[in-house]
Each structure stands twice: as C-alpha cells, then as structure tokens.
Amino acid sequence: MSSAAVLRTYATLPSPSTSLPPRVLLSHNASTLAIFDAYPKAKYHFLVLPRYPFPSNNDPESTRSICRLSDLDDLRSLLTKTTRDAREQIVGQMAEMAREVEEMIRDEMVKSEGWEWRIDVGFHAIPSLKHLHLHVISDDRLSPALKTKKHYNSFRPDLGFFVSIADVQRWILDDDDTIRERALLGTHSLLASPLTCFKCDEPHHNVPKLKSHLEKEFQEEGRKALARIKKTGRQRTSSEEDMF
DNA sequence: GTTCTAGAAC
C-alpha cells in the first residue's frame, strides 16, 4: 500500500494486530498504534498514531469517539478543532505510547551498538500523509531512505518544521490560541534552508557530503560514549540520570 | 510520501 491515506487505513482498523503484519505494527493499545516508518530517515524511526474511534480515558471500553475523524487529519486540526479536553487526552496518550517506543529503541541501541543516543519525538508542521502521526526518530539520521534536503530539514529539531511533543503539550496546557497559532507557522519554505549539520552547524554542499559527515558524528559520539561506559560503568552522569 | 529524469552543478 502506498497512497496518502495509508496511515488513516491503519488508524481505523478495529483489530490492528490481526490486520497488520509484525513488520508494520510495533505495538498498540485501545487509543494508539505504533508502526514502523515505511521509509525510515534514521536507524530507528517509528510513527505513533491516534486510533479512531478515539476512546475517552474515562471510558476506555466505549466505542464512542471523543473527536471526529477529520479532527485527526493533522496537528493543526487537532489543535484548532477539538475540545481542550479531547486534545489533552489524545496528545497525552500519544506521548505515553511514544515513551514506550523510546524504551524499546533504547533497548535495541544497547543491544546493537552498546550505547544509547538521543531520540527526537515530534510532529511535522505540514505533513504529507493524511492522519495525525508523531515521529519517534533517533538523532543519527543515518538511513538510505534519507535522500533529499527536504527529508533532512523536515526532521531538524531547530528549524520549526519539526514540532516537538514537549512544545505541543506546553501549548495545550497554556490553552492560548495566540501561542498556538504562532507556533503552527511552520512553512514549506523552511525545508529549503541551507544544508548544515544540526549538531555542529557545519555547512555542506550536498546531501551525500552531509551524510558522510553525519556518519562521522555518529562514530565519534559512539567512541566517546563507549569510553565513558568503560571508565564509569554507565553512559550518563548522575544528573542526567535524573532526567530519565 | 516515492520514483523518475532533465538539466544544473561541478
């Protein structure tokens, strides 16, 4: 399947685990699905989708939905069309599933590479696929499917096109329309921003050169992390541990 | 979102 509606198809399945193969479905619960991104833009890249009908936290068994299907088109419609209570529940459930996915990714990182690296969790301001989806993506950005400047810039954590889940949760708490409107101003033109490394700001002439630089960044991070683990027995400092 | 490919960039 490869239409723009594929995510919506997944999100409306009454029984995801019997309809989707394990190479597509990572996990699910009453309100959300976690799936493998079909064209991963990093070593680890998953999507978290709200299911429809979306059940209320107060009545998880009910088949009644707390929002309309069209309210789940994208981040903008979630933030502008749903009730405050509904969007709080939807984003809250998505964030919870994203945390579970992060845990699975960290386990895999330790198994495969022996160290853990950053994971970014956020939405695209202007998505190409219909149905709200939250990206959970490792910050190596090393993948054969990452081919264009657009791909790369759409996941830059600092550009405004990729909107972190933390920002979205803050807007919902503040419940301020002006903040929300300003925050959703991410435009397509951002994707034409110059190619620079989001870790060290170094500019690069084209995507292949950027990709070999990212490979170097990853190797170097790994070298440092493994050295620290060897020396201290753990990767993070005690103050960093408190954040997890 | 991807694939294909013409022509720009080098």
Add this chain to the structure above:
DNA sequence: GTTCTAGAAC
C-alpha cells in the same frame, strides 16, 4: 563526463 538536485507524475 559524472554527480546531484528538484519538479512532474503518481
């Protein structure tokens, strides 16, 4: 001459 990008088609 080859590599790479970006717009059209899907």
